[in-house]
Amino acid sequence: MKLQIAFDMSNLEKALEIATQVADQADILEVGTLLLYSHGVKAVKLFKEQFPRKQILADTKIIDRGKEAISIFADAGADWVTVMAGTGKDIIHAACTAAHQAKVQVMLDLVDSAALGQSALEAKNLGVDALLFHQAFDEKESLMFHDKWEMVRGNTQLPVFISAKITRDTINYFMSLKSDGIIIGKSITDAPSPIEEALYFKELVSR
Numbered sequence: 001m002k003l004q005i006a007f008d009m010s011n012l013e014k015a016l017e018i019a020t021q022v023a024d025q026a027d028i029l030e031v032g033t034l035l036l037y038s039h040g041v042k043a044v045k046l047f048k049e050q051f052p053r054k055q056i057l058a059d060t061k062i063i064d065r066g067k068e069a070i071s072i073f074a075d076a077g078a079d080w081v082t083v084m085a086g087t088g089k090d091i092i093h094a095a096c097t098a099a100h101q102a103k104v105q106v107m108l109d110l111v112d113s114a115a116l117g118q119s120a121l122e123a124k125n126l127g128v129d130a131l132l133f134h135q136a137f138d139e140k141e142s143l144m145f146h147d148k149w150e151m152v153r154g155n156t157q158l159p160v161f162i163s164a165k166i167t168r169d170t171i172n173y174f175m176s177l178k179s180d181g182i183i184i185g186k187s188i189t190d191a192p193s194p195i196e197e198a199l200y201f202k203e204l205v206s207r
Contacts, residue, residue, distance in 0.1 A: 001175075001205040002027035004057065004161060005198065006185035010038040016050060018189050022198035028055040028080065030183065036060065041076040048077025055079045061109060063087040066095025074102035081105075082132060085119040086112030089126060096127025105129040107161065116148055120155040131156060133179070135164040149177055171204060 005026040007015040012035060019029060029051060035043040036058065044058050057080035058073045066083060073081055083095045085108050092108065099106045106127065111134040113119040123131055133152050135145065145164075152160060159180035166174055167187045174182060182205055191197040 001179065002161070002181035003198075003202050003205045004028040004030055004181055004183040005188055006030040006032050006059070006163070006183050007189060008032040008034055008185045009189065010034045012039045012043050012046065015043075015189075016046060018194050019047065019051065021195045022188060023051050023054055025195075025198040025202040026054065027181070028057050030057045030059055030185075031078075032185070033059045033061060041072055044073055044076040044078050057082070057107065062091075062095055064091060066091055067098040070095060070098045070102055070104060074099070074104045078104060080107055080129075082107050082109045083128075084108075084112050085110045085123075086114065089122065092128070093126045096129075100127065107132050109134050110152065111135075117151040117155045120152045120158075120160075123156060124158055128158060130159040130161060130180070132183075133160055133162050146177075153177075153179075166201075168200070171201065175204060 003026055005022055009015055015035060029047055031043050031047050047056050056078050058078040060069060060081045062069050062083045070081055081104055083092055083106050096106045107130045108123050108128040109132045110116055110119055161181035161183055162174055162179045163183035166184050184201055188194050188197045
């Protein structure tokens with residue numbers, strides 16, 4: 001299981017400072033949407049320059065103009081981009097085609113999917129490389145979480161990453177789902193000791 005550490009903040013200097021502490025524990029470093037809103041491709045460039053051996057994911061949340069967007073972020077050094085499942089199939093396919101030509105991988109974010117099982121089923125044929133089973137930050141806790149997970153996992157052979165409110169209290173539950181990757185943001189980046197938290201979660205996911 002991979003550990004993806006998400007930097008969901010607008011302060012680029014702070015994000016890079018924390019990333020320096022925790023990068024060795026991460027398989028993927030995520031340049032979050034707020035960083036992209038605040039600093040654009042500069043954020044991706046600086047992450048890649050500072051961590052050239054790490055996989056860098058730009059949480060672009062593409063819904064249109066994928067070819068152009070992917071070219072911009074590929075040039076900046078992104079290894080992964082995110083595309084929204086709720087957009088059209090043609091747009092997803094075109095984005096994936098452009099990404100693979102640029103040697104970039106696509107993670108399909110299912111947070112806005114109208115039919116999770118269908119999105120998961122169709123993703124591979126559209127060219128998607130991995131799925132992001134995503135509980136939105138502002139979404140209330142849902143009793144349907146496990147049922148939704150089964151809809152996704154049961155309809156794809158692609159790697160599936162889970163992004164949710166993962167903490168020390170909830171990590172065992174999310175580990176039990178046996179995803180291919182866990183995405184953790186604020187539980188690490190907002191901790192008094194980010195390196196201590198990163199080491200704790202990395203040890204768990206590496207078992």
